[in-house]
Amino acid sequence: MLDPDELYWQFKERLNAVAGECYRIRTAQEAERFLAGLLQEKEVKDLVLVESPLTKAGNMIAEFESVGIRVYSESLREKAPVVGAGVTELNWAIAELGTMVQIGTDVNQRLASSLPPIHVALIQTSRLLPTLTETLKTLHSLPQIPGFVGLITGPSRTADIERVLTIGVHGPEQFVAIFVDEEAGEED
C-alpha cells in the first residue's frame, strides 16, 4: 500500500488544479466544527445532508444547527433544489486524477450531490486509491456493479461559449472534499 500522505497530496494537487477545494482533518468531530465554520463563511443558510458513518460519528446535524444552519435529511426531492449546499459521504478517492467515487444507487445521495450550488464530499482518508485501474478493479470486485457510480472531479464546468471555461452549469459551482483520518466505521 502506498503512503496515504503521498496519495493525499497527489489527490489535493489534482483537485485544486480543477478548482476543487480539499482539506484533511484528523477526527470526525474536528471535521464537523471545521465544516460548520467553512459553510458559515460561504454564507450557507440551509443544506441537505445524507446520513452516513462520518456524519454520525459525532453529531454533524446538531453541530450545523448550533451555528444556525438549517439541515434537511429528509424530503430531499423538494429541498435539494432550493438549499445552499449538499453534504454526502463518498466511497473512494483516486489520487491519480483528483477524482472522488460515489456509489449513488440511493437517490438522495445523487440529489444532494448534484442539485445544490455547493457539494461537500466527506471521505475517510483510508479510502484513497492510487489509480483509476485500482478503482475499476475495486468496483468490479463488489458483489455487483452498483446501479449508479459517479466519478466526480471538481465542480461542474463548461467551455461551450467561446471556449471560455466557466464553473457551475448544471451541477455544483463549488466542490469541497473533506478527508477524515479517524475511522468512523463502515457504512451499513
Next chain:
Amino acid sequence: MANSEFKDKIGQALGNSTLRGALGRFGEFYLTARAKVYEGYDFEILRDKVAETKAYAASHLDEMLDQFEQAATARGAKVFRANTGEDAKRYIAELALQNGVKGIVKSKSMASEEIHLNEDLIAQGINVQETDLGEWILQLCGQTPSHMVMPALHMTKEQVADVFTDHLGRLNDPDIAQLVKTARNELRAKFLEADMGISGANAAVAETGTLMLITNEGNARLTSTLPRIHVFLVGIEKLVPRFEDLEYILQTLPRSATAQAITSYVTMVTGPTPVYLPDGTIQDKEMHIVLMDNGRRAMYADEKFKKTFQCIRCASCLNVCPAYQLVGGHVYGHIYTGGIGTILTAFLNAEKFAENPQNLCLQCGKCAEVCPGKLDIPDMLLELRTRFATRKGLPMVQKFALDIVSNRSVFHALLRVAAKAQKPLTKGAPVIRHLPLFLSGLTEKRSLPAIAEVAFRETFKKLPQELPQGLEKPQGTIALYAGCLLDFVYPKIGEGVVKALNDKGYRVVFPEGQSCCGAPATYMGDVKNAKKSAMLNIEALSAETVDYVVSACPTCTHALKDSYKAMLSGDADWEVRAEVLSSKVIDFSKLLQELGGFELGGDGQGLNVTYHDSCHLKRKMGVYKEPRAHLNAIKGLNLIEMKESDRCCGFAGSYSIKFPEISAPILERKLQHIEDSQADVVAVDCPGCLLQIAGGLDQKGSKVKVMHTAEILLNYHSSK
C-alpha cells in the same frame, strides 16, 4: 470535384471572421494542452489498448450484443435493438406516448442528432429540451452542431446573448458567466419537470450491462437522476467487452477531446436506480436501452471501413485538421463533421452527402497521428474519393491531365515544350508570378516555379560521380527515382542527392524508363492511371539490380514503398514485384543516415536554418530526426525550430489547385511561423513543400530562402 454550391459554403465560412478566430485559437491551444495532459502516460500503449478492445468487440459484435442485453436485462433494464433510425424513433416515441410523457430532457447524444429524434418527439407535442449548454443554444436558434464535442464552437457570446434574448423575451448581456447562469436556471426547471430523460453513452460494457457517460456540465447526472424514465440511445459501436476496459476510454477520451485528465463527471449506470415519483414515493425508474445499428454493421462489413468501430468520438481529428480549422463544421453539411464525420455521414446518413466534403482532406495525416482509436482517416477518405471517381468518373479536365501525366513520352515531351513556351510568363526569372485569366487562382498567393531548361535526367548524364579517395570500387549501386518536380523543376536537388551518396561510396544510376509516381492520380481517386504509373515504374526500376532505390520526394517514396503494394495486391505477378521494389525504396534523408550520416563539416559561417517537416516524410515514414541530424552536422549552421514545424504547408498536390482558397491561408500560417523563427533558410525534404513555400515567400517579397536538405548539403560539399 467540389460543386459550386459547396464552394460557396466554403467561401462563406472563410469569410466568417468569428468562426476563423474561434477555430484558430482553439487549434493553437489544443495541441500544447493535449501534449501536456498526456505527460506521464504512454499514448501509443493507451491507443493500442483502445484499438484492441474496440476491435475485439466489433469482431464479436453479436456475442457482445447478446451478452450486454442479458446483463442489462438481468439488472432490470429493457433492451431494444433498432436496425434503423426509424425503428429507434418509433420505439422511443411509442414509449413516450404510452407513459403520457410531456417533458423530455436530453443529455448530449450525437446518435439522436444523427436520426433527428427531436423533430419526431416535438411533432408528437412533447417538450424536448437539449440540456448540454452548446446543444441547447443550437436548439434555440435551429442550428446543427459544428463540432462533435463543442457543438456551438462557431458562435460568439454576442450571438448567444441574442439567441437568449429572443427566446426568453428579456435582454441578455454578452457576459459569459451570466449567460451560463441563465442557462442553469432555465434548464433546472426543465430537469425538475421532465418525465423522461434521453441520453447517449460513451461506452457500453457487454460483461456487466453498464453504460458510461462522460460530461463536464453535470447534465447527464441530472438526466439519470430526476426523470422517472431514462432512455439510452446507444450506437452498437460503443461496446467494450469488460468493465475494466472502461479505463482505456477514460484515459484517452477526455485527454484527446478537451485536453482534460478527466471530465468533471463520469457516470456509470447499471440497471434502473430509485427515483422520486411525482407523489413523493421512491421507486425504481424505468430504464430503456436502444441499441442502434442504422448503417453501422454495413460500415463494419466494408473491409476498408472496419476501423470506424474503434472511433471513440473524441473529435481530436477535427482539432488538428488544417482544413477543418479554417472552414469549421457546417461546411461538411451534416451532423457529423470533419474527416471522421464525412466517413460516418457516408454510412449513417447517405453516401451522397460525403461526396463534396471528402475533397476537403489534405491527406496530411495529422489526424491519424493523434487518433486514440488508431483510425487512418485520410486513407478512408481517399477510399471514398476513389469510389466516387470510379463510379462517376473524373471531370474532363482532370481526367485529361491525369491521362497525360501517366503517359511518359507525351508528358515529358510536353514539359520540354513548356520549358520554352513559358518564357513570356517567367520574364527570365525562376518563378512565374502571374498566370492569365482562369489560371490566375494558382498564382494569387504564391508564385509558381518555372520549368527547368535542362531536366535532371539530362544533367545526370554529365555528373562526374566521384567516389571518395582510396575507394577502388563502389560500395554498391543506388537507383535514383527523381519524380516530376525534381526531374523537371528542381534538378539541383538531384545533384545534391548524387553527390551525397557518392561521398558514401555508392554509384548512382538513373533508370530512364521512370515516370510520374502516380500520386496525382491516386489522390484524385483515379485508380486506373495510378496503377498504370505503378506498373511503368516497377518495370523501369527493376531493370537493373541495385542495393537501394532512393527518392528525395517523400510523396514519391510513399507511392513506391506503400501505395504500389496496396493497389496491386491480388495481382499475383505484380504484387510480388511491387513487394521487391518496396523493400529497396528509401527516402534520401533516411538512407544518408543509414550510410553513416552527413560528415562534411561546413565552413563555420553562421547560417540560421529552420526545418519544415513534410507530411509524408514525418507521418508516413517516421523520418524527422534524420534531416535535422544532417543539418546539425554542418559547422556554423544554427537550426532553429519553428512553431508547428510538422503542420501541413497547404500544397498537398492537386489540393492547392482544387481549393486555392483553403490552401492559401494554410500556407499563410506556415509563412508566419517561418518568419517568426527569424531563420535565413527554410530546409525542406519535399519538392512539393518547396514549391509551395518558395512561391508564398516570393509573393510576400520575403528574403527567406527555401532549400531542399540535399541542396543545402550540396552547397557545403561544393564549398569544401
